Amino acid sequence: MSMISLITPAPWSAYELIDSGDFYKLERFGDYVLSRPEPQAVWRKSLSDDEWADRAHATFRRDRSSPERGDWQVKPGMRDPWQIRFQQQGLNLTFKLALTTFKHVGIFPEQANNWAYIHDAVTAMKRTTERPGVERPRVLNLFAYTGGASLAARQAGADVTHVDAVKPVISWARENMDYSELDNIRWVVEDAVKFVRREVRRGNKYNGIILDPPAYGRGPDGEKWVLEEQIYDLLGACADLLDGDDFFFIINLYSLGFSSLIVDNLMAQLFGDVPNAESGELYLADTFNKRLPLGVFYRFKN
Template structure:
């Protein structure tokens, strides 16, 4: 089933406008302009209004499109906090202006955080185990922890793990296990050990490097990763979420991967994550598969 999934519980985030390969966003009290390769349409607001509203603008380097620098107005903070609430879940996230244009949160993932919280809350298993792979700054880990799960958070970048731990402490949570390692290597070892999890979350990049320089290429490794995860997922109570951000990957590819490894799941949802700006334009931000 193909559908659109957009988060509804953000008070501290707003996509003000999008277009001309950029997006104008409000994160709490600060408004930013960031590049957005899929915003191929025209902006709704005038360029002068974008410039007047924004407190920081990201500009890409000519020689390296993945890196760049922020142009800050007076009074703009390089680090600040926002919140996210759903039912009894109240998360706090520290944001920061990085040289890779990311700031520590992907707002479109809010819908998945709600899904995680609801699935864990409904489980009969006492203290379900959840594995979060390519876990970044930990929004999904925090959602699972807030719902009462025992969480293993895996990422290959140590500073990102430190950032995630800070978010856990800001949110008044505790008990997440932090693992700095290549995700595929960790999963293979868990399979050999005979471990299992009630929930698995995957948010793999298109390209990446493991903690020891291992090379990750989405189209080359995702099939093996999914098959390994099928060995780890508990047979009785379980959920799985896989987000794919590569522009060439449709949700149909994800469906084929999931059904090949896990069989036909009646509860499988497949769709497109998006954020709608204040003028109704829907900005696609990857595909998601979950059951």
């Protein structure tokens, strides 16, 4: 079993969680402050409503006819899209951000710790004159969204395959690659389950596998994804894809019904006794020291 823990985020000058509460969070992304829904912020705000309204350049309001969609109330002078940089722990990445109808902006700041983990894991397994290893580690990023993990692996020198079912999201990730002055990421618009099963049949192996599966989703051909129903089989196929000598593995889950213990049990049954395993909660602390949980994770590397 892994060691269950909280992952403390490293300071990031371009991002700040200012306040949280009343099912909202107030965040700064570079030059702009955003107010958007957060279902786990069940406590009360520390700042007043007037202070939130004064600080926020854009506020997301849900559409009454949809539990997911909505629109942004934007103050004059805010640019959309805009860019921010991530510079720490050997990484120098640039991301495009934009206000979407699903409240997301193209980045999940709580993943910064995992980006550093990926960069370190790829760097450590590369072949040098002092040690055997892998000339160009192969990394697979599933449900890869706008590519933060893909960029971290590529900047460390990996051959990266980036898989997502949404073509516009792939285009966004390509832009992030260009902004970060990287190249040669392999882009695949496909259902993750179909892709992984095909790779297993072909006998392919990867040194690193990253998964960020949603609770629900649709593939490009209408394939249905339900986390609770399909995660076991998908993880089993990923176990077959993982190289047995030089490897790392990361899974993040954002479904409110999944605790770190569930993930711990899944991974122990499918992967067995793995080295350096960690599991627990990802979180961000606001400036009033309220810790906002933002998903569970499990990761290991040799």
